[in-house]
Amino acid sequence: MLQTQHQSDLFQLLRIPSISTLPDHKADIRKTVDWLRAYLNQIGITDLQELYAAGMTWESNHPVLFAQKISNPELPTLLIYGHYDVQPVDPVSSWLSAPFEPEIRDGFIYGRGATDDKGQLFTHLAALKELSEEWGEQWPLNIKILIEGEEEMGGENIAALFAQPEMQELFKADYGVLSDTEFLSAEQPALEYGLRGIAYMQIDVKLADFDLHSGLFGGGVRNPANALAYILTNLYDSETGKILIPGFYDDVIDIDAAERANLVSIPHDGAEFLKQAGNAKAPFGESGYSTIERTSARPTLDINGIWGGFMGEGAKTIIPATAHAKVSMRLVANQDPQKVAKLFADYVHEIAPSGVEVSVIEIHGGDGALIDRNSPAMQAAAKSLEMVFGKQPVFTRSGGSIPVVALVKKHLKIDPVMMGYGLPGDGLHSPNERFSLSQFENGIGCNKQFYRALTQL
Amino acid sequence: MLQTQHQSDLFQLLRIPSISTLPDHKADIRKTVDWLRAYLNQIGITDLQELYAAGMTWESNHPVLFAQKISNPELPTLLIYGHYDVQPVDPVSSWLSAPFEPEIRDGFIYGRGATDDKGQLFTHLAALKELSEEWGEQWPLNIKILIEGEEEMGGENIAALFAQPEMQELFKADYGVLSDTEFLSAEQPALEYGLRGIAYMQIDVKLADFDLHSGLFGGGVRNPANALAYILTNLYDSETGKILIPGFYDDVIDIDAAERANLVSIPHDGAEFLKQAGNAKAPFGESGYSTIERTSARPTLDINGIWGGFMGEGAKTIIPATAHAKVSMRLVANQDPQKVAKLFADYVHEIAPSGVEVSVIEIHGGDGALIDRNSPAMQAAAKSLEMVFGKQPVFTRSGGSIPVVALVKKHLKIDPVMMGYGLPGDGLHSPNERFSLSQFENGIGCNKQFYRALTQL
Numbered sequence A, B: 001m002l003q004t005q006h007q008s009d010l011f012q013l014l015r016i017p018s019i020s021t022l023p024d025h026k027a028d029i030r031k032t033v034d035w036l037r038a039y040l041n042q043i044g045i046t047d048l049q050e051l052y053a054a055g056m057t058w059e060s061n062h063p064v065l066f067a068q069k070i071s072n073p074e075l076p077t078l079l080i081y082g083h084y085d086v087q088p089v090d091p092v093s094s095w096l097s098a099p100f101e102p103e104i105r106d107g108f109i110y111g112r113g114a115t116d117d118k119g120q121l122f123t124h125l126a127a128l129k130e131l132s133e134e135w136g137e138q139w140p141l142n143i144k145i146l147i148e149g150e151e152e153m154g155g156e157n158i159a160a161l162f163a164q165p166e167m168q169e170l171f172k173a174d175y176g177v178l179s180d181t182e183f184l185s186a187e188q189p190a191l192e193y194g195l196r197g198i199a200y201m202q203i204d205v206k207l208a209d210f211d212l213h214s215g216l217f218g219g220g221v222r223n224p225a226n227a228l229a230y231i232l233t234n235l236y237d238s239e240t241g242k243i244l245i246p247g248f249y250d251d252v253i254d255i256d257a258a259e260r261a262n263l264v265s266i267p268h269d270g271a272e273f274l275k276q277a278g279n280a281k282a283p284f285g286e287s288g289y290s291t292i293e294r295t296s297a298r299p300t301l302d303i304n305g306i307w308g309g310f311m312g313e314g315a316k317t318i319i320p321a322t323a324h325a326k327v328s329m330r331l332v333a334n335q336d337p338q339k340v341a342k343l344f345a346d347y348v349h350e351i352a353p354s355g356v357e358v359s360v361i362e363i364h365g366g367d368g369a370l371i372d373r374n375s376p377a378m379q380a381a382a383k384s385l386e387m388v389f390g391k392q393p394v395f396t397r398s399g400g401s402i403p404v405v406a407l408v409k410k411h412l413k414i415d416p417v418m419m420g421y422g423l424p425g426d427g428l429h430s431p432n433e434r435f436s437l438s439q440f441e442n443g444i445g446c447n448k449q450f451y452r453a454l455t456q457l
Helices: A005-014 A023-042 A118-135 A156-162 A165-171 A224-233 A257-265 A270-276 A291-296 A337-351 A376-389 A403-412 A437-456 B005-014 B023-042 B118-135 B156-162 B165-171 B224-233 B257-265 B270-276 B291-296 B337-351 B376-389 B403-412 B437-456
Strands: A047-051 A064-069 A077-083 A103-105 A108-110 A142-148 A175-178 A190-195 A197-206 A300-309 A322-331 A357-366 A394-397 A434-436 B047-051 B064-069 B077-083 B103-105 B108-110 B142-148 B175-178 B190-195 B197-206 B300-309 B322-331 B357-366 B394-397 B434-436
Touching: A005 A023, A005 A108, A005 A118, A005 A437, A023 A047, A023 A064, A023 A118, A064 A156, A077 A118, A077 A403, A108 A437, A118 A142, A118 A437, A142 A156, A156 A165, A156 A403, A165 A403, A175 A376, A175 A403, A175 A437, A190 A376, A197 A224, A197 A337, A197 A403, A224 A300, A224 A322, A224 A337, A224 B224, A224 B300, A257 A291, A257 A394, A300 B224, A300 B322, A322 A337, A322 B300, A337 A357, A376 A437, A434 A437, B005 B023, B005 B108, B005 B118, B005 B437, B023 B047, B023 B064, B023 B118, B064 B156, B077 B118, B077 B403, B108 B437, B118 B142, B118 B437, B142 B156, B156 B165, B156 B403, B165 B403, B175 B376, B175 B403, B175 B437, B190 B376, B197 B224, B197 B337, B197 B403, B224 B300, B224 B322, B224 B337, B257 B291, B257 B394, B322 B337, B337 B357, B376 B437, B434 B437
Parallel strands: A077 A142, A077 A175, A190 A394, B077 B142, B077 B175, B190 B394
Antiparallel strands: A047 A064, A064 A142, A103 A108, A108 A434, A197 A322, A197 A357, A300 A322, A300 B300, B047 B064, B064 B142, B103 B108, B108 B434, B197 B322, B197 B357, B300 B322
16 A cells, blocks of 8 residues: 555654563664654754753653744744653554554554554644645744653653753743544544543562462462452452542542533443443443543542463462552542552551561552643634534543643643544554554644644634 | 482483473473383383373373283282372572472482472382392282373373273272372471362453553453452452352361371471471461461462463553463362362352453362371381381371372272372472482382382281
8 A cells, every 4th residue: 555655754653662661672762762853853843852850861761852943932832742652562462463563454554652642643743744844944833842751651751850940941832732632433523621640559469489389388378369369359349349448539529510411411332332342241330420430530440460370371289479460540630649659558558468578569650630621722622623523522531641731731831732633442552553544644634723723822 | 419320310300391281391291201111111110001091192181101010910019109290380580400400409409390209209210120120020019100291280181090990900909109298307207198189270350352441441341350359359268268168168077186186296397387488477377277287187279370461560551351360279088179169160150240251160170088097008108217217207187189199099999108208398389399319319218118018018
């Protein structure tokens, strides 16, 4: 199939396996940043910096790439955010094509990062490329671009950068935009006004220095996997879906009547939801709330991974030396991740069974956010979407976490617009991640429309 | 260090990685059987057969090697049992020397199978080799040898063989002996008269066809790892250590006063027990019983392995598609593994949370056994141990499972003698498995003494 220049450029970016959480991919982080620098240079954005917060270095962190083109300080400034890192790819055997050999099938670009977030970030870079040809040297809008490399691992560097006053000055803007969210469906654009935060924890339970024979020691010592199961079960009411950590719900702002009315008005196809959920058999969650409410406006607790002992074929009759779980809580605006992490750790230690050592690590945290949907930039975004996609967007809340939104809101005092072009079923964080070709092409057009609208405000 | 011929022979056997549960090691099974055939031939036992039960083949199973030397049908016959298969070796990084490159350090032979069971089996082969030189062509005792290759994976083949009347005729003997158990300490020989059975199960919980983004789907569907933790926790009372499966204890014969008096008389060093348990911090088990009782005469339930979702470094924000656990129950004599497996499966299905698919597989089962400690063969064994090791053995119950003991008892109507030479701390099923050199050498001598004693009964 004949590729457009934009597709071919994006494919170059997708081929670099910039998995931020795996140390083996450090060289790919370098390649990705270099690729982005070259691309930005080519479209006339030559003021580039790789940023590290105080105390951080290339060895300890992945750089934040900052780029700007200030045509005239009197003009309004737009800050564009994206991230160049991607999630791991396991289980790799579930991919129909290799995760880092992007290919087009049935109108979709398949590959890790296709939609989260390389493909969506690239709709902005491509829009600027097209406009740079139209605008020439002097642009009617100042552009700042922040591209981070730790979004999938907690965003330590960018969070620390935003806390530094000189960086707040450097990033200062009148408007903000990012594309890391999704439409309700191919026919229904959406603008998100709420995001969940996160507190991501790890529990380690240790019995012994090595695995034990389950016949000789069974009945004599506490099995660490049994102990872990006990702890995990007591975090969460299996019947009602309520989280049992004391104080967990204290800071949650409940959904009021107006909010509920808006959320109820959003179309929801229960059968389609289950299909997108990997053909799950039934919905489940906190009692008293709808699926849309539970997946966007209510906090949750999920085991992200669990392991210990023998995981091979057949049988091995051991008591595991250790057992482990990764557990994350999605938080809503006003819940403080650090406070929740402490409540979690205190409670785990309190309920931990005797005879094993239990430790709790906070892997990362991020704030949730609620955005003003009536701001001029938000309304300009809504009009741009309607013009390009032919339908007014709905205003939704997302269940995901984009910590930078809370950072921008808090430190730059602006409400960034979340104008994402993903579609349900794109498989973020899953095998066979994809990005619709038409969303990609129309996304570029919509970004151009949005930038132009900002120059008219 | 200069090796004896016996050590050098055993090292050849230990070098073959005959892990029965891993299909990749099928060729090593062949090599091991061939090695044993050659050794037996060399010591004058030339009537050799590789046995498969009806419906089984080399492709489906590992052969049982049967060998016999019938010098005179009027003489008494001894059946010697051992197994040539070994456990997997993970985590391989915890081994100080490679698991299949045996070496001697500080008076111990280190390597997978050193004590369980290649090293102990070999004390019999070496004893026969020495006696064959003394006895010449006509032995004063008929010898039958059964060496299986599926002991560490459930022993399907040998169990089915024992159920066939023509095999019961082939295996028929007056006495039985096996060395797959251990002393109380290097100074205190032991003869075991009780073994636990086992029911080894796997629970698979499925939510979806692929992992899901925990932000977009968290709160919308049942997390399979949370559901698995719930099931596992409800199998077992974390406080009292009692198993909660209805009917589980129905067939358990409780420990009576005489039995308790014997078990109480066995020396037990609590600190040493914890040291052998990989430096565990405290004992734990079913309330109302001592550690010796709980680890040998009471049934238990242990998670042998648990896995699902992301197990790498850092964070991956997914809801796992599936979660899994291997769970085994050690049973005491009179508990039927098939009945227990059904109670387990029924209960798991009954308590399984909604919204996920739960399936239960029985991986293998084996009967426990209680042996008459006053039989002539048992008394002959006790005297042989006292002569060679200088101390009367104590009579103990083991917490492990040796399904063949129950098979021999049931189908051949004899009480096999469990004359094992292992020591606590030998690391069966663990990294750095070892076998004491002096136990190895004295074990050979003790076996010779025992065989001679049998010819005098």
